[in-house]
Amino acid sequence: TARLASPEHVLLEMLRIREFENRVQSLFSDGLVKGSTHLANGQEAVAVGMAAAMHVGDPVLCTYRGHHHTLARGLTLESAFAEILGRQTGCCGGKGGSMHLTDKSLALMGSYAIIGSHIPIAVGAAWASTLTHDGAVTCCLFGDGTTTIGSFHEALNLAAVWKLPIVFICENNLYSEYTAIHDVVPVEQPAADRASAYGLARIIVDGNDVDAVEETVSRARERAANGEGPSLIEALTYRQGGHSRADPGKYRPQEEVDHWLGRDPITIYADRYGVGPERLAQLTMEAREEVDAALQAALAAPSPSPEALLSNVWSDSSR
Amino acid sequence: TARLASPEHVLLEMLRIREFENRVQSLFSDGLVKGSTHLANGQEAVAVGMAAAMHVGDPVLCTYRGHHHTLARGLTLESAFAEILGRQTGCCGGKGGSMHLTDKSLALMGSYAIIGSHIPIAVGAAWASTLTHDGAVTCCLFGDGTTTIGSFHEALNLAAVWKLPIVFICENNLYSEYTAIHDVVPVEQPAADRASAYGLARIIVDGNDVDAVEETVSRARERAANGEGPSLIEALTYRQGGHSRADPGKYRPQEEVDHWLGRDPITIYADRYGVGPERLAQLTMEAREEVDAALQAALAAPSPSPEALLSNVWSDSSR
């Protein structure tokens, strides 16, 4: 796991995400933001492991549940908060919102909110690399429930036929909205059990283990970079909270929730590297302060100017 | 193969289809019809085997390349010709055309021309049987190239999750338009190698062998009728002609064409049941006469009345 920074640094990254998501939740429950938000509490290890494995400049595309991915890839807490708050300083100038965090300077090609639609776009990003020979490998993340939509199928088939440099990561958190994945797919593993349909290997990884994720994604990235084509990785993880801001997640059996809370990626990692409770608490405070400072800065930022309403519909001013 | 009629009857059915398709080809090359048509020369065994295996009242949905399926299921030669000629007496009153042969009285729920789109509709037809308990099993036919479109994936997943009474038959004729199937799918068998992605068995059958098709489809129908859910059958066959009326099919290697012409479903069947050349020639003449008579009748039929232009857009007269 060479590419991973020091254990404490890794922990800090996960804690930063965790604290960020907690703050976002309160922003919505306090009514500071309208609309909806989708938190990734419990899925931090996938994001941090993926972010470490992918190289600088590698395009990453994710979903409305993408705060963890974008932050792990370097989106600043402040511009993420600002975007979610609809401020001018947000990464999309306040026009995107919580579901659409994007940062071109980081090759964060967007967070998408229509299920599956970003997967073909990610395939296009990878295709571009084979045309420009820029050596980049694209990473595309999506959820378990997304494996049942047509765009997933078309995108995986095309990526496989064209042997494109792309790593698909399915975050299997067992639910799509309020529905258990096993109620909507006829296979055990929604992604892994379908890899063979695209001539791909069956890859499953513990999504709550940063090291395992980093290793698996690194190997997939290497294959892709060597022209061996795409990989489809299924990362087993869990959504500790509900689907979106309003959902208490009551439909989940308590034993299941308890089991997974017992497998919290942060605790797992802290234990492995002997970071004790006190130190973990200190790191948590550190992360929280950083997050709070960013939130304050974001809250102080202005709303978009009224002109922003009409700007950037077109590249020129034509109507 | 109990459900199959006498060998000569089966041969006649295939010959009727073959002769029909040949006539259709000349109608287009003689400029009697505009638009396009897609012939099934060489694929007759799939149609006749399927038709024998499915029961009366079982819904069948197919594609623009569906003359063989609809005729085998009982569509009269005359109403098929009339439809292709755009006559009032056609099975769709002349409003559908060659790509859309349909006959509700035979549960022929339509021939569809947008790739994949009929597969979810077929799933709905099968779903209806589970709601009305009518005991029917739906059959949905499509081509090898259709396995790469999203609607195929969504439909198979839903049919499998809901364990619907439906038999999917992929006619693998090695080409989608002018493209060899292996250039566009990353697996050997476009359908069979994907069955496991839907928790289904891998089923391949010789599509040029009526008996084999009938047996395989019968077994699948039985499973479906017993509530054991869908089957996905890949029938290996070959399009003896081009993709559509204008295509000479030059992109196909001559050895391949020769190999498959040597496996003509009609000859295979005639040989198996000891129907000699003379008798086969007689049967061919019989079929041809029947076809020609139907064509004459269709040609004598009137074009749709001008009122037909505005009728049946809506069930009532509302605009």
Next chain:
Amino acid sequence: MTVINYRKANSEAIARAMREDPTVVFLGEDVAVAGGAFKSTVGLYEEFGPGRVFDTPISEQAIIGAAIGAAMRGLRPIAEIMFADFLGTCWDGIANHAAKIRYMTDGAYSVPIVIRAHGGAGLGFGAQHSQLYDGLAMSIPGLKVVVPSTPSDLIGLFQSAVRDPDPVLFIEHKALFDVKEELPPEGYTVPLGQARVVRQGSDLTLVATGAMVSVALKAAELVRVRGIDCEVVDLRTLTPLDLTTVLTSLAKTSRLILVEEGPGICGWSSEVAARVADEGFWMLDAPIRRVCSPHTPTPFAESLEALWLPSAEAVAAEIESYS
């Protein structure tokens, strides 16, 4: 007397249709056990059970296709597409199939489905969760389009939609969920193709749909103090389109302003304006004006979204600009 809000009216509408006709089934994502992403289908699964209310995978094309296929075999499926924006993922099934099968088979098959979709802006959902898709749907022959603006209309129009032998796109506006209204006695229906005059007036006609009806009414109040007396028409259904009610109003007022949520380009307001510029031309004393959202996607920021939506003030200003 029952007072009900627009959200509850959703489940009530479906329940009434399902009680009346055993061939009515309902499918969609999280509509059964969970009671809907907007909690607007709560109780249906409990009342009608797993044999009539179905949760589906995330497969919009399969949802629409399943509804079409079942409808062709005699059932009356109601299919929910969670957000109207997602109609883009299954547009082929709706526009190329559901709407055309009857014509292509010259009436042998019809497709009596109702597609429910939650549309509209104003809730901070951003560009991909705020569209109505009403104009696109209106352009498709063979597809009926309903856009209820009140709980009672929703329930009444829904009964007509389910009984209708043709495919109907039924667009419920998310921003109206909390609107309350007293219902007429059980058993009423509202026919498709009849607009409603929601306010009588003599100086000018305002035409609106969905969430814009209340905006138009507010605008009418704003200009009343200036002595301008507006008539307000709620189209209620876009297909069939009740132009007669619009023209009848215009005969009184000679002035027409159309208020459409969303960019009006090729929207219902352009069609109504075009029809009136032909059939109602000689009644017009002034240009036909449209107050629409700008021709942009829906911005996320609350401040921008508020600017994007036509406001009563903007409509009032338009009225005063030439009254």
Next chain:
Amino acid sequence: MTVINYRKANSEAIARAMREDPTVVFLGEDVAVAGGAFKSTVGLYEEFGPGRVFDTPISEQAIIGAAIGAAMRGLRPIAEIMFADFLGTCWDGIANHAAKIRYMTDGAYSVPIVIRAHGGAGLGFGAQHSQLYDGLAMSIPGLKVVVPSTPSDLIGLFQSAVRDPDPVLFIEHKALFDVKEELPPEGYTVPLGQARVVRQGSDLTLVATGAMVSVALKAAELVRVRGIDCEVVDLRTLTPLDLTTVLTSLAKTSRLILVEEGPGICGWSSEVAARVADEGFWMLDAPIRRVCSPHTPTPFAESLEALWLPSAEAVAAEIESYS
């Protein structure tokens, strides 16, 4: 001087764009080795090779998505959707993504793709292979829409489309494939957003697009003998819409008839009529008339399809009905 037909103009247009800009790539079903389902891309694979011209599986959503993703990374993909009707299978990618990404990212990303689609009726292809999808596309903010009616316009507009930083839907009309025309010297372009007056006249303005331009011209000839002198405007692009040319013509003629192929409801003709009924109201001496196909799918039978398409005779009758 080169004389070329509309079919060959397709490949010529793509070739010119690919020669000029190495970042232009082309993908679609059977467009490379086979030279296109309509043989309208013959020679491109041979000239530019497998590194720039790509055959794809039957996966419209993947084709559009691949184009979008590559465009966001600096390439200029041309994506072919064989029949415009199939846009319904990838509408989400076009309308909800390609057209909105620039706005949603406030300009960080743009999506310079050209989607080529073969549209239009008149060839006996039936209801699912004869649509234009032009009105639907015109309703989408962020998407430009081009509908060339001649070989030279096709080539000139295509160059502008490929150079344009925004997504462009380029709808080529199948019925025009054999139309021949002499081309201007190499290197010319036709800007998006400029209509063309194809016939000067003083009594009445006819506006048309695609295959209807020649119908309008024929109608103008038919009524000339009656002493009615029509001006004919070819919009050429629907977005951006050149209303100025229409209004300028109207200032001369005071009478407007719009000729649209396909049901006009919420089509370009309804939008143009609506704009004129507002901005051009005081210039009008008569109602704005539209001659469109009936609001039905396209029938297959040759006799019915001929009735379905607006004819020069029908347009002439409309002109005489109120001139």
